[in-house]
Amino acid sequence: KEDIEVTLLPAGHCPGSVMFLFEGENGTVLYTGDFRLAKGEAARMELLHSGTRVKDIQSVYLDTTFCDPKYYHIPSREECLNGILELVRSWTSLTRYHVVWLNCKAAYGYEYLFINLSEELGIRVHVNKLDMFRNMPEILYHVTTDRHTQIHACRHPRDDAYFRGNRLPCGMTCQNGTPLHIISIKPSTMWFGERNK
Secondary structure: OOOOEEEEEEOOOOOOOEEEEEEEOOEEEEEOOOOOOOOOOHHHOHHHEEOOEEOOOOEEEOOOOOOOHHHOOOOOHHHHHHHHHHHHHHHHOOOOOEEEEEOOOOOOOOHHHHHHHHHHHOOOEEOOOOHHHOOOHHHHOOEEOOOOOOEEOOOOOOHHHHHHOOOOOOOOOEEOOEEOEEEEEOOOHHHHHOOOO
């Protein structure tokens, strides 16, 4: 029998996501799962250090979704945010009937985007339900179930069909009788593997 110490490290993928560091007599193993760390972030994790040096890790079980030469450059989270922010700001500033639909395919993982868009633009993000954010007060303030906002991340089983019909997944097509002008942004790392530059 052997005692093993298990340490949970923030993975930065979505709220609550963790990496597991296993330490025992037979060595140290890091299991990442899905993670997204900014450059230098792992070096600042105190729990990966022993005194002034990095712990010796014998094995790393790594999520390799984007470990492919076609993903030679994935911009930082900040670069992506700035690009989206510029687009959303320029579109929503045209009129209050210019709205953005964030076509988010997963339930979690976009909180960083929602928070930053809301803080920078002063516009809450429409979502179908608040249930999944109830235990995340730092996010709850930036999302709303009120459909009368200019940024939407609402979802519907036939999202794309709705968008082609110039309506949001929540069913909105106009406000006060004025038709909405809708653009769609599909935030996904997959885009960076489909282009050479």
